[in-house]
Every structure is written in structure tokens, then in C-alpha cells.
Amino acid sequence: MADASAFGDGVAIVGIDCAFPLARDTDAYWELLLRGGDAIGEVPPQRWDPAAFPAADGAARAGLARGGFLDDADVFDNDFFSVPPREAAAMDPQQRLLLHCAWRAVEDSGVAPGSLAGSGTGVYIGVMGGEWGRLHLGDYDRVTPQLGAGSSAGMTANRISYQLGFTGPSMAVDTACSSSLVAVHLAVGALLSGECDTVLAGGVNLVMSPALGLVYHQLGLAAADGRCKPFSALADGIGRSEGVGLVVLRRLTDAVADGQRIYAVIRGTAVNQDGRSNGITAPNRWSQEQVVATACKRAGVEPREVAFIEAHGTGTALGDTIECAALGSLHREDRAEPCAIGSVKGNLGHTEGAAGIAGLIKVALALHHRIVPASRFADRENPQLRLAQRGLRLLRSPLRLPPGPTVAGVSSFGMGGTNAHAVLASAPRPAPRTTAKRSRPGVGVFTLTADTPGALIRNLTEQADAVARRPRAAAAALCRHSNRVKTGLPYRFAVTAGDTEQLAAALREAAEGGLPEQIAHRPWSVPSVAFLFTGQGAQYPGMTAGLYRESAVYRQYLDAADAALLPYVDTSVRDLLLAGESQGDQQGDEQRDQHGVSGELTQPALFAVEYALAATLTALGVRPAAVLGHSVGEFAAAVTAGALTLDEAAHLVATRGRLMHALPDGGAMLSVQAAPGALRQLLAEEPQAHIAAVNGPRDTVLSGTAEALARIAETLEEAQVRARDLRAPTAFHSPLVRPVLDRLRAAAGTTEPQAPDVPVFSTRYGRLLAPTERLDADYWAAQAESPVLFADALADLETVCAPTHLVEIGPRPQLLPLAGRAGLSSSVEFLHPAPGPEAGGTELAELVAQLYRAGLDPEWERLYDTDVTSGSGEKLRGYCFSTAHRYWTAPPSPTRPGANETGPGRSTSTPPRPTSAPAGPATSDPVSRDRDPVLAAVVDAVAEVGSYPLEQVVHTARFYEDLGFDSVMIMQLKDRIEARLPHLGEVSVQQLLPALRSVGTLAQFLGGHLTEGVRA
CATH class of the missing domain: 3.30.70.3290 (Alpha-Beta Plaits)
Known part of the structure; x- marks a missing residue:
């Protein structure tokens, strides 16, 4: 467990995702920074043509021709988020980028995004300006409800909350270039005030037009080559860039308690304003100095403790000078070494609304990896900044951080004067833990x-x-x-x-x-899973020893069974099993079957293994829909069903094993491949032989004296009926056990059997145990003598429960082969968690995997040992979204009811959307559509409202889950259906709502409505 008190209270950065020019994700971003990469390139042709600005001078046109641009900024996996194509095309591309980024950031925090749905998770997004709205809302003929929502800056945060189901605060922040760091500041406050337990914070910026670049040029702030050169003698202004970045934040104490990976800790933040200075767009040294000092004070650190700072560093002469003066006044005193400063804008350019988050992520990664990347253009330091005199330095090569806690800062200043600073510290180191030795790696x-x-x-x-x-x-x-x-x-x-x-x-x-x-x-x-508990005969030396070594949860339950049995058997069944494995390896097969678990301990050993296997599966989330026990297997089944306690069953099974072992020699058992009826005449001739078990249509077990069974076996051999001696030490389930039944009944009389929590299919009765029937003393006494009606009980189980999976609970398969010959439904799958002497953790894991694929949601944590579950350093690639659908700067034209559209309503400047797979699991049915004009009208209307291709609007597609319809689209759908079906008359939305389960249910409702209208 990590020591959260090492840095006191704070906010942990537990998840990160980002995309910047030439860096599609966090790993690529870090690689770009480490190698000092340059992400500036030519403007993509779909943005604008720099030559199309004749009014601009040569320098301005040169600046407009270059910048930092995202690859595939137009890509959006709208089907993943159930966003209709029409709405996706109308959305600000920044909203689309944020949805991808949000999903991946939550994944990076070690949480499945869907698990946060309904939680009070907050979202704070920094976004600068509103280019999308300015580009499109002025064309009044093209305005649609989707475009209105798609152009709102507030929707950049609200989209995330809506699509992921978050109910906490959700807001967009625009303080110009400091927007995203101010958003982080607000998010930190929400966490520390208790308003949220988890927050997504960050920013986004897309350069959709050259307008702001022209403004920078007219202000004298634009770099001629489109590059920012922070603190360099070559600095000549700003180069524009774009990107998106989000961090997942939690209170440090919560993150530590939940074992999450922590990139860094935000110790303190501050925001202030320049106030009235020498111009609203000019920086103010004193305000910058104050915001840094306030953040340090809130963090509880002295400026001299800060090892490095990610500065705002735009590369403008005035901005760099003022910022270095402000930092120098705070950081030059009492330092052993100068404070390192740098700016990621040298790599990326100025990402404007996303600039603060770009810097924060850089610092968090530097603290996490314990290395600070070098600064581009550091080799041509601007001498006018007097960095050395101010206790500052640029990094010409990466700086490896020394062991121990490290503190760093991040600054971001808005063009309108809103300043932000954050103080970060390295994550608390987890306490060392000991790892148990394994004979082989865990699975x-x-x-x-x-x-x-x-x-x-x-x-x-x-x-x-x-x-x-x-x-x-x-x-x-x-x-x-x-x-x-x-x-x-x-x-x-x-x-x-x-x-x-x-x-x-x-x-x-x-x-x-x-x-x-x-x-x-x-x-x-x-899945509906039934447990089948194995009877005697499946035992062998060292059974489940491999699983005991490799599964912590199995160890826990076998130890519990061993402890429950110990007062009644006077020896450790567990130790006997584990010792039997090594000794049995040196025995022949015949000796192996008898070694270690023979005699009166056989039944207790089987019970211990079966109880532990069933409890293990239940702990893993595999909860049985029914249980069925074969002979002695009924004891573990009774405990699993809640009819007996572990101690009661341990006492009973130990007593039963001891009493059966004490019976006189001479008993035997014979397995015969024949139906019970076919053996009736033979049994009539041999009164000392009896039916002990009916396991299937042609699986019968006989029990009796050895002499009687030997004569029967000889007769069967002559009739070419296969029979096999089971080498049983006693004639179980026959009158030969009567001498010990009174003592068994007396032992069972000390129990207090309860009504089971899980349906019990009794192999004594061959059916489901009735609600009034109890597993009492009479039951257990009669069960020892009565035949095992396994086939009947299994048939009743299939009829009543219709299981999808049968799981045998025992040391190796014995009942599953019988079930396979019982004529069950072919869809029933057979599973075994420990199928034989070589089984270990792999087989248990494979069983869980198969049930997971069938729909079970296991308790995954119990599958792994403590040393695995306590680790938090693993990282997986984020979700890889589809790149098939592309939307850029032209939303679809509005459509009118009854309009005859041949396409999805895009302007010619929007690339066509490729055909995709149907939203629902079914496929299109064009034949039924041709025959049903109402269905055809519904399909056409749905396709028009959502801009879906016709083949995606299948009969089973659900309006909300698959097609992403909302209340606005429902109203549009109503208008279009009424226009296509004029005989329908007026249908209210209230009438439509119950029918909006799927395309097919709506068509069915409307068809009925039309029929009723004709009759009227």
C-alpha cells in the first residue's frame, strides 16, 4: 500500500489520454518529447488554401501555411457512441475528439468506462473560441437542431457526461490560452470540496480556419515559419497547433486506497487575473508572479523546492521576457541548482485552449518516468532573458530526476489576462510487498x-x-x-x-x-449453470494438489474444509492430499488409485475437494442455478445449497466414511452397460445383488456380495454385455450397509437442516427436492442404502432449470460422460474446473473464460493471488476506434418532411460516409420491406432523420440504443412519417412512445393504426 501521507492531501492523476500532432496517444507524445521531435507541418488541404488570402502580406501567408495539425482529425466512430450520422456531421469536431479521448482516459485510469455510468463523475473542459459555430451558424438556411447543439462550447463537456452517463458537474471553460489549466484548477476544487469523487479535466483545440492566425499576425505575435521557439534567440512569435488531452483525477487518498496507478500528484493550483495593465492582450509580470506564489503556498512548498517548470513559453519577445522575470523573482533564491524551465510549444506549437493540458501531461509523464525532456531551441538561448542570473536554465539534454520526492510546476496564461499555475509532485512510492514463491507462473x-x-x-x-x-x-x-x-x-x-x-x-x-x-x-x-457433485470412485492421490498450489481462493476453501474435518478425522485431509501427490507419482496406476485417500478418509477427502471447488467457483461469481449430488457428492451439494453448514456436513461425511469402512468385507460393485429393466431377471436370480445406481439409459451400477456379482458378470460376458468391476471396498447403496444406518441416523440427528437457497435435485428421489422436504436424519440414513437415481434427477434438472452449462464438481470427470450419454439438449455445455491429476490454475481459468464469453460477469479479483491484485502498474493500449467514418467542416443540409433525398444530407465538401454494419445484431430484410409499405416508410424516415444508409436501418434496430435517437429526432421522425403516410392521420408522440422499441415495433404499431382508421 502506498503512503499517501508522504505528500499530505492532494489530487492524483490516475489516467491520461491525449492526441497531438505526430503523437496519436500518450506513449507517442512521450516519445516525441524525449527525442525532441518537431510536429510542425503544412496545413492539410481540407482546412484552407494559404494562397487564397491575397489581402495578407507574404509573411502572413507563410504563417498561415504551417502549423501543428492532427492526423485524422475528421475521424469519429459515431456507431460506437450510438450517434446518428446526421448528428455526428453537425457536431463540432472538438466534441468528437473529446469523446474518443474521454473513453481512453478512463480506461487508462484502470476502470471500465461503463462502470462509471450513473456516477457523479465531473467533466471540466477548456476550449477556446467557437470556430465551428462561426463557420456554420451564419448560414441560416442550413441551421438544424443538431447543428445548434453541435456548435455549443458547453457541449464539449456535456457530450462526455451524456454519452458516458456521468451525473456530476459538467462545464466548459474559456479563458483563452489558459482554458484547460483553469479547467484542471476547477476540477481539483470539486474533488477537494467533496463535490465529486472522480473528474475528467483537460482541453481541446482544432484550427479550423486561418482567422486567429491573421489576428496573431496583425498583433505582431505570429512566427513567420509557424513555429514557437520558447526562450530562444530565434523566437519570433506564435505558431498555431491543435490537440486534445484529458486527465482523470481522484483524491490522493481514494486513489491509493483503490490501488490505482498514480502518474503524479497535484499539490496545489491557483488562478488569477492581470486586471488593468498595459493592454488586455499583454501579460502582467506581477500577476504571473503572484499566481505561481499562491499555487506554491497552497501546495505547501517553497519555490526553491521546485525542480523544473513547464512554462507557458509561447516564443514571443514580450511574453518570454515577462515570464522569465516573474519566475526568476521567485526561484532564484537559496537554490543549489538553477530551476529547469521549458515549454512543449517548442515541439507542438501553441495548442491554445489545450496548451495547459499539454503542459500538465508533459510534467505528469516526466515525474512518472523520472526524466525531464530537453527543450527544443535550448541551444540558442536568448541572452536578453538573463536566465542564469534569475536562477533558471534551459535543458539541452534530458534531465534524470534523483531518487525521492520531486516537485514541479506548470504555467498557462490566457491572452485576456487569466493566469493559472499548478504544482505537481511525484507519486508516493508503494510500500514494498513480499511475493509468495510459485512453482510456475500464475495463469x-x-x-x-x-x-x-x-x-x-x-x-x-x-x-x-x-x-x-x-x-x-x-x-x-x-x-x-x-x-x-x-x-x-x-x-x-x-x-x-x-x-x-x-x-x-x-x-x-x-x-x-x-x-x-x-x-x-x-x-x-x-448462463444458467448447474453443479454436479461427483460420487465415490473419482478419488486419486494428490487430487487437486496442482490447483491448491496455483489458486489462492482454492487454497482458502480447502483449508477451511480441512479445518472443519479435523475434529472428526484426527488427521489433516489437506496434508494427506498434498503428500499423496508426490508419493503417488512413484506408484503404478493400480496403487495410485488406492494410495493416500483409501479407507475411512476417502469420503472426507472427496467432500473437502468438492466443497472447496464449489466454494471457489461461487467466489468467482459462478453461482449455481441448481445442484445435484451423486451419492457422497450430496453432502458438498447440501452445503453449497445452504441446507447444511460446513461443520454439519463435515461431521456427517466423516461419520459416514468411518461407518462404511467398518462394514465387513465381501461387498462389491459392478458397472453394467444395460438398462435396469434388462437386468431384472438376473437380479431376481441373485437376491444378494441390487441396483445401486441408475446413471443413464444404459448406465447401471449393481451392488452386493462379491460372489453374486461375479456370477452376474460371467452371465453378462456370455451375453456380450459389457460389465466392469468398480473395485469398491463396500457394497454401497444396498441392504448390506444396514448394520450402520442407525448410527448414521443418530449422527445426522444432531444437524439442523435448513431450506436450501439453491434448488437441490435429489438423487435419492430422482427429482427436485420439494419445499417441505428437508435433508434430515432420515434422509441421510435412507440415502446411504437407496439406489442413486442420477439419470432421473438429471432429467428433472434439465426440465425444470434448462441449464446452459453443467459443471462437474469433483477431482476428475465422472458424471459428465454419463450426462453426455443421457440425451440432453445439444446446446448444453460441459465444464470441469479440475479435470484430472495434471489440472491446476489453467483449467479453472479456462472455465471462467468460457462462462465469461457466455455472458457471466465473474468476480475477477478472486481469480488472482494477492500479489497480483495489489499491483497497479500495468497499462494496456486504449480502445482502438474505427477510422471508417469521417466528418469534417460541413454539416448536412436540413431536410423537410417528405423531401426526396438521395444521400445522407451532406454538402459536397463532406467525404461520403462508407456503409457500415447494421447497428443491431440482425441483418436487413429487403424482401419484407418491399412487401410492407408501412415498414418501408418507417425505414426511409429513420434513414432521413439520422442520415443512416438504408441497410443499417434493420427491422430489429433499437431507436435509442442502436440508432441514438433523442426527443428532437423523435419529433422529426413523426413529421416525416406523417408526410410519407398521409392516410395515417395525426398520431401523437405519446401514442408513438410505447412503440419506439425498434424499427419493426414502430412499423407494426403504425400498420395497426392505419387498419383501425380504415375500419372506422
């Missing part, structure tokens, strides 16, 4: 989810590449991290892996295989 389940099969393949490839770049190491911690983060979307992938090399190979094989077995669509309901 985990790697999970991945996506919104479509194609998206799942895309993300498998992305993760495979990322994992392959890692050094070979155990994969359990990485798998556990995927269980926390990469869940919650409809299409599921799960695979087991012991190390990263195996994992990378499995991911790549799955990606290249198209749709492998490991992929499944989330069903509408979770």
Missing part, C-alpha cells in the same frame, strides 16, 4: 470487448502488437488489468495465458482467425 484470463465483431478484431490486433513489444514475463497482472478495464461492451473475447509471449501469440491468432471460438456476443441473459 490469468485476458479479456477484451468491443462494440462490433470488426472492432474486436481491430482491438485484438492493437493489443497483440502492444503485448508483443513487452519483455517476456508472467501475464497474470496484465490479465487482471484487462478484467478491470476491457469489459462492458457487447462482443467479448477471453483467453488464458501464463506469460506475455503466450498472450501475444493468442491475441494475434485470434485477430488473424476472423471470429475465433474465444469471441461471443453478449447474450440477453447470463
